[in-house]
Amino acid sequence: MGIKDLLRFMKPYILPIHIQRYAGKRVGIDAYSWLHKGAYSCSMELCLDTDGKKKLRYIDYFMHRISLLQHYEIIPVVVLDGGNMPCKAATGDERHRKRKANFDAAMVKLKEGNVGAATELFQRAVSVTSSMAHQLIQVLKSENVEFIVAPYEADAQLAYLSSLNLEQGGIAAVITEDSDLLAYGCKAVIFKMDRYGKGEELILDNVFQAVDQKPSFQNFDQKLFTAMCVLAGCDFLPSVPGVGISRAHGFISKYQSAERVLSVLKTKKGKLVPDDYSSSFMEAVSVFQYARVYDVDAKKLKHLKPLSQDLLNLPVDQLEFLGPDLSPSVAAAIAEGSVDPMTMEAFNRFSVSKRELKTPVRSFKEQDTRSSFLVCSLPENVEKIELKRTADEAMIDPETVLKEVKYSKQDSDLHKLVLQPNKDQHMIMPTSNTSMIPDNNPFKIRKTNEINMEFAEYGLQELEVPFGIKSQAMDVSSSPPNSNEHDCSEDQNKVTFDLSKLDDSEINKDSQKNREKERSESVEEDLVEIQDHVNITTKRVRGAQPRTESFKVKTSCRGSENKKTKINKKSSILNFFHRL
DNA sequence: AGGTTGTTTAGAT
């Protein structure tokens, strides 16, 4: 993930620090890395979609780290991933396959009663789901922690925030595990932050200004640096065989221009360079420079950097590889966490529909239409929060829902968003009244919980495993950190307390009631606007056929007979570009 | 010889 070998290569510029250094500053957090790490502590519960608190331990992990930052008087700004950009399908495909294999293996071990081995395998099978992200958002809201859901890549959003002044809502550094932040030009990045707040910091300006450091970037600017990153191989574009970070650096240093490097590359190793490498390369570099991000003040999308003249000369529809444009209301709804950025589904609306449309929703067994799973795919929280929003919308006619769902689908196609059915989720817990709603609707391809979709194959019985034993095994790993550098036990308690509220089915009734009231009106408006947008977008998509063709999602809500979800994974930036 | 790529192993949670 990220730029191949970049961190190792940049080692001389990476220095150990403690986050204390950022006391009083705003610091951005790449939510994905903490969500992913946190998921390890409850991987089995997440994989099996168990009911109960333990499944939410990843929230504990996350909030513990938030508390840590707050303890040092750092203002955390959490940034979550939004819709899929030109994606990492090549690797995503592979990961999916591996995760599924691990999940299968884990289930076998579980059947054998080997909980330890199963747990280990589940850890390799977990992925971050949109349900988890949404769950986190609820807690962040209740804890008054600032957050933004990026329209597309969180990395781009973080880099954008890092380019702003404090008064503009900027951040002084970013905490992440992903080297892409450097390609995006993020000024200060902290990698590998541990539970005590120690981490490794890289300041980009130091890199460019350093005089006698080993890998020299004397004549580099940000654009050349980004070009080097792309050359070395990134998520958008694999490198030319035989070219790694070291040679990429060598080429850029020598020729001082991406164009020259490309032509040298072509003459040097012609056959190894794909025909379209140059154009893909330039576009990948453009994404790192000009990706679409959310402007919190203006409440609309903008570009990471003002577009170059070259790009300005292009027709607008050819800029979609930077992230398709979104109307301000949609962008804001996504950023604020009220709309699923993958499906563009207005949570509230569908939750209301689901609740009130008793007849069309029927029993879960009978659902195998697209609308069912969409209705089902609501994070349970949201539904509960919105329990009272109803009456007028409640009378939605099923046809309307279907239609809207269809639009959502096409809209997601437009955004390279794989509409992730999740249809089988309900099969996992058919006996649970409170959790009838499948709650993991992935934000990102690379984070999809494809595995979850396979769960149904195992049937419920097999999920009734000796959880007591498991619990013990897992408790070991997640005992509270005995920090001697600071005391965050209070924070810890605070988090736990809120968590238990969350866990309770009465969730948020108190704390969210007010917010609900506050938002009620604006949500209403947003919904209308969103619908408009979706309709407009849909038309556009219809015109541009190739795009819709690239995602074929076969879905079924049925439990046993058909749950293979085929997704045509041609979503590397390469393919994406070609379609434009 | 240095770099890339594939494989193995230890560490994390």
Next chain:
DNA sequence: TAAACAACCT
């Protein structure tokens, strides 16, 4: 998962 190691390529 990533760091360390080995083998292979330029």
